[in-house]
Amino acid sequence: xxxxxxxxxxxxxxxxxxxxxxxxxxxxxxxxxxxxxxxxxxxxxxxxxxxxxxxxxxxxxxxxxxxxxxxxxxxxxxxxxxxxxxxxxxxxxxxxxxxxxxxxxxxxxxxxxxxxxxxxxxxxxxxxxxxxxxxxxxxxxxxxxxxxxxxxxxxxxxxxxxxxxxxxxxxxxxxxxxxxxxxxxxxxxxxxxxxxxxxxxxxxxxxxxxxxxxxxxxxxxxxxxxxxxxxxxxxxxxxxxxxxxxxxxxxxxxxxxxxxxxxxxxxxxxxxxxxxxxxxxxxxxxxxxxxxxxxxxxxxxxxxxxxxxxxxxxxxxxxxxxxxxxxxxxxxxxxxxxxxxxxxxxxxxxxxxxxxxxxxxxxxxxxxxxxxxxxxxxxxxxxxxxxxxxxxxxxxxxxxxxxxxxxxxxxx
Numbered sequence: 141x142x143x144x145x146x147x148x149x150x151x152x153x154x155x156x157x158x159x160x161x162x163x164x165x166x167x168x169x170x171x172x173x174x175x176x177x178x179x180x181x182x183x184x185x186x187x188x189x190x191x192x193x194x195x196x197x198x199x200x201x202x203x204x205x206x207x208x209x210x211x212x213x214x215x216x217x218x219x220x221x222x223x224x225x226x227x228x229x230x231x232x233x234x235x236x237x238x239x240x241x242x243x244x245x246x247x248x249x250x251x252x253x254x255x256x257x258x259x260x261x262x263x264x265x266x267x268x269x270x271x272x273x274x275x276x277x278x279x280x281x282x283x284x285x286x287x288x289x290x291x292x293x294x295x296x297x298x299x300x301x302x303x304x305x306x307x308x309x310x311x312x313x314x315x316x317x318x319x320x321x322x323x324x325x326x327x328x329x330x331x332x333x334x335x336x337x338x339x340x341x342x343x344x345x346x347x348x349x350x351x352x353x354x355x356x357x358x359x360x361x362x363x364x365x366x367x368x369x370x371x372x373x374x375x376x377x378x379x380x381x382x383x384x385x386x387x388x389x390x391x392x393x394x395x396x397x398x399x400x401x402x403x404x405x406x407x408x409x410x411x412x413x414x415x416x417x418x419x420x421x422x423x424x425x426x427x428x429x430x431x432x433x434x435x436x437x438x439x440x441x442x443x444x445x446x447x448x449x450x451x452x453x454x455x456x457x458x459x460x461x462x463x464x465x466x467x468x469x470x471x472x473x474x475x476x477x478x479x480x481x482x483x484x485x486x487x488x489x490x491x492x493x494x495x496x497x498x499x500x501x502x503x504x505x506x507x508x509x510x511x512x513x514x515x516x517x518x519x520x521x522x523x524x525x526x527x528x529x530x531x532x533x534x535x536x537x538x539x540x541x542x543x544x545x546x547x548x549x550x551x552x
Contacts, residue, residue: 246287
């Protein structure tokens, strides 16, 4: 059913739904467009509407071949919408779901495109804050690039920032998708351009491995890994690409590359990556971890499949068709983040044996310590018993003379 969006646009068909709103296929004065219509409760927030209008100039001025351009922002009654270019293609998550992993050359080419778009945004003072495969579109009508990759465009600029009002998030909330959140966001620091680099490097790791470096399990566990654990190496990729990944996944924001540097370095590596097939990497086990949050924190029902991609954040909701998960979350307390010494996230394990540091491995270690202590206790008791017997046996020979000396003399 068609509906008017403002006075210039008509929405004809729903393309996808997300926790922030609904994406429509629409029509405008210059032809087909994509219209992201935000939720009505967001449109009724006067503070958000004010921020929406304030961001208009920055978002409309963000033009780049690898950024989905925002053409217009509409505020009309209960309608709050972003009108964007229509990209004829699919998102990167859909391709990952279909292929699981990409060849390193194609993965590097896609990430280089997105890094170019991020560089333009950062120069304009805009931080995306929610880089993930769902927000990377592949233009199927564009020319094929290295490794047969389609041109990649980054979309949804400004949505996280618009929704992240001080009243909505306060000091105990953060905006984003757990698998791709930089450590400084988890710790409650203001998001700078470096958070986009960390998220984009996470996407590159996922394209190569088929899973994110710190994902899997409960949301609290995912957030903790970002802060306390190091990334698991990927066998089969050139050392130059691995070192690039490690640098962009550094815990310290200042250690990461800038977006323009990342794009340049990736394109320099493309000849080295040519012809390398998708990696054969076993996905680490996802072990159950006790919830770090209160009982209202979302936990998937038993019948729901556990995905390795973005962790769902909307309690009780079905997966979004476009997996748009701009949702407020609670920042973990320091004691929840303290995971001991820096470890390796979801380290690989030998078949049939628990991973180092896993719950199973810890339980086995506890049992081993208990058995050792039990054996030691038995040995100690035995030693005490033998010592006592020897002490008693040693006193018997001297007992008679001592008794004779102390006894009264007998009559002749």
